Amino acid sequence: MYDVLAVREDFPVLKEVIYLDSAATTQTPVQVVAAMNEYFYKYAGNHGRGAHRLAREATNHYEDARENVARFLNVDPTKTIFTKNATESINMVAHGLEWISGDHIVTTIIEHHSNLLPWIRLRKLGVEVTIIEPDSNGIIVPEDVDNALTDHTRLVAFTHVSNVLGSITDVSRITKIAHRGGAKVLIDGSQSAGHMPLDVHSLKCDFFVTPGHKGLLGPQGTGVLYVMKPDLLEPTYLGGGTVHAVTTDGFELEPSPARFEAGTPNIPGVIGLGRAVEYVQEIGSMDIERHETALSRNAASRLEELPSVEVYGPAKRAAVVPFNVKGLNPHDVAIILDETKKICVRSGYHCAMPSIRFLGVEGAVRASFGLYSTQEEVDIFIESVSQITSLLA
Numbered sequence: 506m507y508d509v510l511a512v513r514e515d516f517p518v519l520k521e522v523i524y525l526d527s528a529a530t531t532q533t534p535v536q537v538v539a540a541m542n543e544y545f546y547k548y549a550g551n552h553g554r555g556a557h558r559l560a561r562e563a564t565n566h567y568e569d570a571r572e573n574v575a576r577f578l579n580v581d582p583t584k585t586i587f588t589k590n591a592t593e594s595i596n597m598v599a600h601g602l603e604w605i606s607g608d609h610i611v612t613t614i615i616e617h618h619s620n621l622l623p624w625i626r627l628r629k630l631g632v633e634v635t636i637i638e639p640d641s642n643g644i645i646v647p648e649d650v651d652n653a654l655t656d657h658t659r660l661v662a663f664t665h666v667s668n669v670l671g672s673i674t675d676v677s678r679i680t681k682i683a684h685r686g687g688a689k690v691l692i693d694g695s696q697s698a699g700h701m702p703l704d705v706h707s708l709k710c711d712f713f714v715t716p717g718h719k720g721l722l723g724p725q726g727t728g729v730l731y732v733m734k735p736d737l738l739e740p741t742y743l744g745g746g747t748v749h750a751v752t753t754d755g756f757e758l759e760p761s762p763a764r765f766e767a768g769t770p771n772i773p774g775v776i777g778l779g780r781a782v783e784y785v786q787e788i789g790s791m792d793i794e795r796h797e798t799a800l801s802r803n804a805a806s807r808l809e810e811l812p813s814v815e816v817y818g819p820a821k822r823a824a825v826v827p828f829n830v831k832g833l834n835p836h837d838v839a840i841i842l843d844e845t846k847k848i849c850v851r852s853g854y855h856c857a858m859p860s861i862r863f864l865g866v867e868g869a870v871r872a873s874f875g876l877y878s879t880q881e882e883v884d885i886f887i888e889s890v891s892q893i894t895s896l897l898a
C-alpha cells in the first residue's frame with residue numbers, strides 16, 4: 506500500500522481544503538504541472554507541423570504521451586485518439602458511425618448526459634434508443650441488456666461506474682452479451698480509469714472513452730477515445746493534421762490516430778496526461794482502488810447511521826457517495842460544508858438528470874474520493890454532516 510501522506514505532498518492545494526469532489530475533476534500532481542511547464546519553457550512548438558527542432562521535440566513528447574496512455578490502457582497506440590474530454594470522445598462515435606433509420610441503440614438511465622444526449626439526438630434520424638433502468642441498487646443487470654437487444658441493435662453504450670451512484674457495471678459480461686447480439690460496445694470509463702485496474706484490450710469493447718482530468722490525474726481539456734477498428738469510424742472533424750494528400754477535388758486521410766485529431770491539439774495537456782498516467786501507474790491502480798473504496802464505503806455506512814440522511818447507491822460502491830439531508834437543499838448542504846470546514850463536495854444533478862430522478866429526488870450531495878483522500882478527511886466530513894443534521898433536530 507502506498508504512503509498517502511507522501512502522495513499528498515504532490516498536491517499542494519490539499520493543505521488548504523478537504524477535497525471530496527474528485528469525480529468532477531481530480532487535483533493535478535506537481536510532476537504533471539512540471540511536465541507541462543517544461544513544454545512551455547523549453548520546447549513549445551506545434552505537433553507534426555514543422556521540420557525545426559522545437560516542432561520535432563514537441564511532436565516526440567506528444568507521441569510519447571500516446572504510448573504511455575496506450576500502455577496504461579493496454580491498447581494499441583494507433584487506436585488511441587486524444588480528444589478534449591470524454592464528451593467529445595462519445596460525440597465522435599455518435600457522429601462517426603453511419604446510422605440509418607431503424608437502427609437501434611441500447612443505453613441506460615444511469616448515464617452521464619454525455620453518454621445519453623448524443624444517442625437521444627440520433628432519434629431524429631429514425632434511430633431507436635432503448636434506455637434501460639438498473640436494479641434497485643443502481644446496478645445495470647446484464648440480462649436486461651440481453652432482453653433489450655433486437656436484430657437491429659448496432660450499439661450498446663454504458664458507463665463502467667455511475668458518476669451519481671458509484672455503482673459498478675459488469676462491463677465484461679455486458680460486452681460479451683452485446684457482441685453475441687451483433688452490437689458494438691461503447692464503455693464510458695470516465696469514473697473507472699485510474700480508479701481501478703483496467704485492461705481495455707481484454708474487455709474487447711469497440712470504443713472506450715475517458716477524460717484525462719479525472720482518475721488519470723491529467724489536466725482539464727484532455728480526453729481519450731480508444732477505437733478497436735478505426736476504419737469503421739468516420740472522422741468528425743477534418744483539417745490540418747488529418748490528411749496526407751489534398752487537391753481541390755478531394756483528399757486522402759492519414760491513418761489513425763492522425764485522421765481523428767484535426768487542428769492543433771492540446772499539446773501541453775496531452776504531455777501532462779502522459780506524465781499523469783505514469784504517476785498513477787507508479788502508485789498502482791489496485792492499491793488506489795483499495796484505498797478509495799475503503800474510504801467511500803466507510804463514509805457511506807457512517808452517513809447511513811445519521812438521522813435525516815438518505816444515502817443512495819449500492820454497498821459495494823466505487824469512490825462515489827451520493828446523499829441528501831432531508832429537508833435541506835443539496836446546494837445548501839454543500840455551501841455549509843465549504844463555509845464551515847472548507848469541504849468541497851458536488852451538489853445538484855451531476856449532469857445526469859434522468860439518473861437523479863430515478864432516485865426519486867431532484868438533486869443530491871456527492872462526496873467522491875481520490876487516491877490522496879484520507880480517513881481523517883472522512884472523519885471531519887462525517888462530523889460536519891452530523892452537525893448539520895443536529896441543527897435540524
Ligand SMILES: Cc1ncc(COP(=O)(O)O)c(C=O)c1O
Pocket residue numbers: 528529590591592593617619620664666667668693695696716717728856
Ligand atoms: C460517467 C461520466 N461520463 C462522462 C463524463 C463527462 O466527462 P467530461 O466532462 O470530461 O467530458 C463524466 C464527467 O463527470 C462522467 O462522470
